[in-house]
Amino acid sequence: MTIKRLAFEPVLVKHLETLGIDHRSVTSDLGFKKLDRQGRLYRLALFAKGATGDDLLGLRIGKKVPINAFGPLSYAVMSAPTPRHVLQTSIKYMRIFQSHPPNAATLSTGQSNVVFEYKHPIRLKGFTNFVPDLFFASNLQTLSQLGADLAEVRLELDYAPPDIAAYRAEIGIPVTFKASRNRLIMPQAAIDAPLSGTFSTYSRAHGRLAENVLASIASEEGLPDRVAEILSLARDQSLRASEVAAALNVSERSLRRRLSRMGWSFTALLAELRTELSRAYLLEMPVRDVAELLGYCDASTFRRAFRRWTGITPDSYLREALPDNSRRRQRAI
Template structure:
């Protein structure tokens, strides 16, 4: 992208020789700070657009090859969503409808990925659809919480409207999701899929059951699916096994639900202007008074007072 490598790394508090030995592993905080530094040193360049124009399918990375070896965009989205955890704390939900294919990005509430990273994630799929089909495919629309400053340049690249929304998403028409990839290759995919599965299994097994339940609850609670049966199914175990494993780790499913609700509530109150009635609904409470009582038990204060004292 033509950015000064050493200066960008120093600005992120990282070693200017970070890339001397690959692969590079960073925790989320340092990784996000690196993206902030790229934006700071980009001058008049727009990092997501610069990155989209610099992408190359010849550069090997597991998620890129998982996509490139697919037979179409629909298959690519499901493959990448499955192995996305290998690249960091951002996940992709795939809504595979009859007339459209929609991808929505999610991350733990206590993390806030930089905007350039999120927009780069979205633009990757525009690049991929065009590169692998050799067709001028445009998405139906893109949504982001913040509209880019150079909106005309993005509209020119994307060829579709950008809608302001809390969700980060991209939507393709069904016909475009079905266009065959000229790069589809089952032989190459079958050669390295087992290694990806092993890495994913190792990653999942390295986390405690409690940690995995917390991650699942961050998505299950707003969807009103925070039952032990649903979460256990998402973690490929029975509800009885889940309860036993949590007991061995000194906690319970109910305790994790309460602590996750508390964490989500604080995040909504600090970072959004949602009314208390909507927050209580997102947390699975039948009415705001039930949420109010629970919040007082967690924090010894009211949601209104917490919001006032934690305003940005």
């Protein structure tokens, strides 16, 4: 299963349509369709901010996403026996919402409170609070829908919105602004209180479904690296797409389609790999040897390719990389 868009995207689209705002200049654009799931949401959010001027858009969208909007992952959350398990599940599958870094969100336990911290928030240029607001609002919405006690829950943010009163009214819990961290603080008794989950009996099955989704995402997102690895192991990096596809046990058509969904092409990957390798090789061996290693018939053809990739000639690259004239002359031969 490949997740092409986050559950927030259709909710944001519907929100714009409710306001009478035409989003097709963005959503119908070919470039938008080629973006990954996070890139699509961010692009649409920036458009929505410009169209509405709404600083609280992240909160509004996060609160509107129903708990069943996340497919198999929804069942894993709905099967959670306590709020602690809900937040642990959210952290476990954080990669779907935010690819990097792996520890973007954490859950820690103190003497009387449990802290759910967004340690590495995404800050969109021009709309810095959108992603953190979306993150906390959607998690609070999930907890609320599952019947968690939020009476003593509070939020700390390292930023402050233009309209603090409106923010507090929208989020519905006490908020401290311009704090040192971005975190949700819950009493330990509340976070470990049982939830009346309808699906708790099936929690293991739902957990397996969610694991399958995460595994497929990891496989899909690692595809460019796997292609690059196969190419780099070839003696001259001249493998055809069909040969790489065979090594991956997929058809060439499937390989090209999956790469395209991620904004890549086989040709672009090959060019990037050759660029990286050529830069490294040029520091260690003459140009003619680099050309042979990379599968070029002669040094002149390689020189033209290197200039096409980097905008400079191998000689210019060596002048910048090797200040020592004697070493530079030796490598340029």
